[in-house]
Amino acid sequence: MTCSPLEASKGAAQIRNCSKGIGLVPRLHAIETNELRSNSSGNNDYLATTARADSPPYGIDYPTHRPTGRFSNGLNIPDIISEKIGAEPTLPYLSPQLTGQKLLVGANFASAGVGILNDTGVQFLSIIRIFRQLQLFQQYQQRLGALVGPAQAQQRVHQALVLIALGGNDWVNNYFLTPRSARSRQFTIPQYSRYLISEYKKVLRRLYELGARRVLVPGTGPLGCVPAELAMTGSRNGECAPRLQQAAAIFNPELVQMLRELNGEIGSDVFISANALKMNMDFINNPTKFGFVTSKVACCGQGPYNGLGVCNVASNLCPDRKVYLFWDAFHPCERANRLIVQQLLSGTTDYMSPMNLSTIMALDSRT
Numbered sequence: 001m002t003c004s005p006l007e008a009s010k011g012a013a014q015i016r017n018c019s020k021g022i023g024l025v026p027r028l029h030a031i032e033t034n035e036l037r038s039n040s041s042g043n044n045d046y047l048a049t050t051a052r053a054d055s056p057p058y059g060i061d062y063p064t065h066r067p068t069g070r071f072s073n074g075l076n077i078p079d080i081i082s083e084k085i086g087a088e089p090t091l092p093y094l095s096p097q098l099t100g101q102k103l104l105v106g107a108n109f110a111s112a113g114v115g116i117l118n119d120t121g122v123q124f125l126s127i128i129r130i131f132r133q134l135q136l137f138q139q140y141q142q143r144l145g146a147l148v149g150p151a152q153a154q155q156r157v158h159q160a161l162v163l164i165a166l167g168g169n170d171w172v173n174n175y176f177l178t179p180r181s182a183r184s185r186q187f188t189i190p191q192y193s194r195y196l197i198s199e200y201k202k203v204l205r206r207l208y209e210l211g212a213r214r215v216l217v218p219g220t221g222p223l224g225c226v227p228a229e230l231a232m233t234g235s236r237n238g239e240c241a242p243r244l245q246q247a248a249a250i251f252n253p254e255l256v257q258m259l260r261e262l263n264g265e266i267g268s269d270v271f272i273s274a275n276a277l278k279m280n281m282d283f284i285n286n287p288t289k290f291g292f293v294t295s296k297v298a299c300c301g302q303g304p305y306n307g308l309g310v311c312n313v314a315s316n317l318c319p320d321r322k323v324y325l326f327w328d329a330f331h332p333c334e335r336a337n338r339l340i341v342q343q344l345l346s347g348t349t350d351y352m353s354p355m356n357l358s359t360i361m362a363l364d365s366r367t
Contacts, residue, residue, distance in 0.1 A: 041108040042069020043128055046094040051113040051124040056313050057300055061321055061334055073321045074334035078108060080341040093136050103144050109133040115170035116200045134206055157211040168220040170196050171247045193251045197258050204262060208270060214360060217259055218274035219252035225284050227298040228329035231307030238296040252277050273353045279343050283325050292325045299324040299333060
């Protein structure tokens with residue numbers, strides 16, 4: 001489960017997708033993962049959907065230099081966490097290669113375009129909605145149990161770190177999809193945020209019931225600051241879209257509060273919040289501090305800020321992906337993903353609550 005934002009016209013809709021959903025990695029006696037901005041590792045390649053990243057120049061900096069279904073020039077956040085802990089990258093759950101011993105590595109259930117709500121991302125046609133991802137997570141455990149036995153399978157799931165990133169698409173690909181979307185007529189921004197949080201809590205409860213005991217839950221990024229929104233709202237000097245930023249500013253604190261309440265009800269720090277908004281705003285507000293030449297213009301795209309349409313072989317393509325914050329109109333470059341993982345692993349309580357991943361691994365290695 002895993003992602004980020006999206007559009008207004010049919011063409012725009014194909015670019016505003018974020019990988020959202022669940023990812024699982026075993027822990028070298030203490031580890032795991034899934035995504036923040038685009039965590040999908042390619043499940044949509046096996047679906048009849050427009051939300052795809054299976055053609056060049058996607059994957060240009062991946063080890064194979066070929067598209068993999070990741071919305072990135074190279075590695076995504078789950079890949080990098082796996083790299084940091086010395087584990088193999090997790091395969092997409094729909095991959096035919098996910099059999100036998102590969103099941104022990106974990107799995108990625110994320111699907112670009114999904115949200116908390118079932119009506120989010122309908123323009124992308126066939127995607128793995130969150131309720132289905134939870135079913136696949138349960139199915140994965142049954143397959144793992146057939147391989148190593150039910151007791152050991154349950155133990156491995158308990159010891160895994162699960163990453164679930166939802167919410168951004170519910171704003172970008174639903175509430176703000178059109179100027180007068182059904183959800184925006186039904187709810188004000190604060191009302192819709194509360195509704196999303198209440199539905200998200202049900203998803204997280206179910207994830208806990210299915211055995212997840214360490215769950216990383218990043219909030220949304222700066223929804224109004226991605227190149228797609230700058231282009232579509234006609235930003236003159238790179239100013240972020242105010243209503244989308246308002247939505248992120250309301251939703252993210254409410255998410256943190258809900259996670260605290262859920263942990264209190266369970267009696268354990270199962271759910272770990274990651275302040276993706278602050279992580280990304282650090283880059284956007286001071287790009288040169290982090291080695292970026294721009295935090296407004298995408299590396300791959302066309303139109304203002306390279307924020308219109310999809311990234312493809314006919315798009316403008318920057319020569320040095322390391323100095324661009326954004327790879328395409330919505331998703332960060334690999335280097336930005338690496339900086340985000342650094343915060344996930346060792347960030348202060350300004351970024352991670354109640355603790356960062358390094359602290360979790362240290363605590364769990366003692367048990």
